[in-house]
Amino acid sequence: MSEKVIADFVARFTLDTFDTPEPVRGRIVLSKKRLVMATDDSKTTIPLTAIFDVNVGHVPGDLESFFQDTITIAYRDGDARRTAVVEAGSEEVSRFKTVLFKAELTGSKAKVKHPARVGGRVTDATFRPAKLRIAPGTVRFEGPGSMTVELANVTYFQKEERESEQVIVLRHAEEGQSVTSEFTLQSERKLNLLGRYLRLEYSELAREVEDVELSEDAMEALVAIYSGATSGDLAGMLGLDSSQVTMVLNDLTDEGLIEEGQKGVSLTAQGQLVVSDRIESVNT
Structure with a gap:
């Protein structure tokens, strides 16, 4: 391959072109133009332009007995x-899933309407041109309609038909409120x-937090941190003493919902998803 790997x-x-479904061991090489197995x-050799679907974990029925952690690629x-x-x-x-989607999608021409709604209010925003950028945990549209979506903040998305054009409607938390954005790409594929x-991405995050159960104090602490509160602010905001706040923070850390960094305590992606669900339930 002459292009960059x-x-x-x-x-x-x-x-499915093999004589037998039993897997073989080999080399997987991906460039920005093709996938070689x-x-x-x-x-x-599979041109990236021929790929029309990528799935993780799902294996066609006749192959289930052969595989465990998988990525399935459908192509023409x-x-x-x-x-x-x-x-x-x-x-x-x-990792392979992320770089494959990045190779397929980054740089794609798009149109974005942001925000199309703030809470339940329809805005006067119009579709503007942008270019798509994919990174782990985020989708960014760069241009006059620039926006970055943290996928942990997504609470709803749906593909809809608008005047013979397919549009993705995406609702996400932004600065403490529910915002709806709409976007489309030039290529339907x-x-x-x-x-x-x-x-x-959303399903992976949702699975990680689906069994998390939090006390009301812990949930209020998460929302406060999401809104910019520091650990020193929480005692007064929650009406707790310092030892109780420490216990709440320890519980949130153990659940993988917050982490301590150079700028103090902050939410993990899983913590953002829990807060997004809370904000969504309040706004609906």
Whole structure:
């Protein structure tokens, strides 16, 4: 490959063009133009422009017995629809997912309406041109309609038809309030991939916090930190003494919802998602 390689690792994989569904061990190489899957005996090249869906964890039924942590890639080969399933460690699958979506989507031309709504109020915003940027945990649209969405703050998204055009409607928390943004891409294939990326990232975060149970004091502390409060502010805001605040902060740290950094205590992505759900429930 003459172009720059952005991922190169060894894993087990299978393609539906193989004579048997049993996976083989080989090399996975990704550039900004193509995905190459090679063994000692064969090499399959998939142009990125041929990929129309990417999924994590879902394996076609006849392959379930062969795989554990997987990424499934659906692509077009002429008039045929093909699938490739790659198995690797969970961290490797997660990294590969991000770089694959980044290669597919970063730099795509988009149109953004932000904010389309603030709470329940419709704004007079119009669609403006932008370019899409993908990074772990975020989606950014750069241009006159610039905006960055922290995926942990997303509370709702849906694809809708607007005047014969597919638009993604996305509701997220921004500066303590519920904001709705709308965007579309020039390519319907890329818009479908962006929708898949949003679903995968959101579902992963949601799974991590679905079993978290918090006291009212702990939830109020999370919301206060989200709004900019420091740990020193919490005693007065919550009506607790310092030892009680310490216990609340320790519980939130143990749950993976806050972390201590150079600028003091802050929410993790999981903490932001919990607060976003709280804000959404208050605003609806």
